[in-house]
Amino acid sequence: MEVTLLLEATENAFRIMEKARVHALGVLDTAVQFTGEQTRFLEEKRWELLFAGAQRRKTRFQNFVGTTLILFAFWILLSGQFDAFHLTLGAVCCTVAAYLFHDLLFANVRVGDMRVIAARFIAYIPWLIQQIVLSNLHVASVVLRPKMPIDPQIVTFKTKLETDISSVTLANSITLTPGTITMDIKDGVYYVHALDQKVADDLNAGEMEDRVAHIFMEADHLYVQDVLDAARIYDVLRA
């Protein structure tokens, strides 16, 4: 009787020990898995950091080279002397200046957009000159009339431009156009002084803003150019 009891007790004890072992193994397994994940996560993070660092260094180097080239072109424009001594001086000066200020010229510019932006900006200039001439004539006709029908007012409008460079391009375009002066930009709201109602209406039509947004590729709706392109396609389809 006692013997069977004892046997049962030992059996129970063994069963419990077995259970405990399985349990412990499970815990260990989880721990190993967890540490494995942890190390993998850390490894990934390390690679990511390395990659980001390399990317940043690459961007910085590109900015440095770009700034140096632009500054060297500016130096040659200023200097106008092409002997080796002055060119070397220029190269040294431009490298020093670019090393000190490589982060200023291309801040907030997405990499890869530069060429498109430059091309569109150059295409924008003739339109701007045309606008300047037109509004010059308008302002001249207004102020030369004996009654001088001016109606000074301050126009405010919220811009959809996002980057600082596009806001500044629009502000300076507005100021360059006679009859309107950008007084301030605060939190994306322009405060523009306009000479009379027609100028203010032109401003509120927002064509200039659309074109500036088009230059800097901040497209969120159809632009004039796109509509023109689409019209051509429709003509082809209709024919």
Add this chain to the structure above:
Amino acid sequence: MIRDSQDVIVKTLARLLMPFIIVYALYVVMHGHHSPGGGFQGGVILAAGFVLLGISYGLGETRKRMSEKVAGVISSIGVFIYAGIGALCLILGGNYLDYGKLSKVLRVTPAQARSLGILGVEIGVALAVMAVMFTIFFVIFTVGESLEDDRSGK
């Protein structure tokens, strides 16, 4: 104390113009011996660039690029270059700032040595003028700051 300007136009244009101002100043310095300009003018334009950075981005951002301590060192280096070239001429047996005597060291004709000597002197003058102008600007615009620190310290 000048803080970060809120005006996006001023900030962006200062950012874009800054490298060109520096290169223009260096051009004025480097071409000073055969066209208008020279060390003083170039140095003042250099300092004006830093002042533009200071009034648009605040003094903190400017300190990252050039601190008062660095400006002090640069001004000393500028004066050292100027005085050193003068003294070198003296050692080589000429008068003070008699650049023709530098031809022995530089292994060029005396005329070229004069040209190079005045270029070196102008670089020294430009560095000294830039650093001193920058220091004056900083001292004037940080007067209130130290007072504020004193008051908050009490």
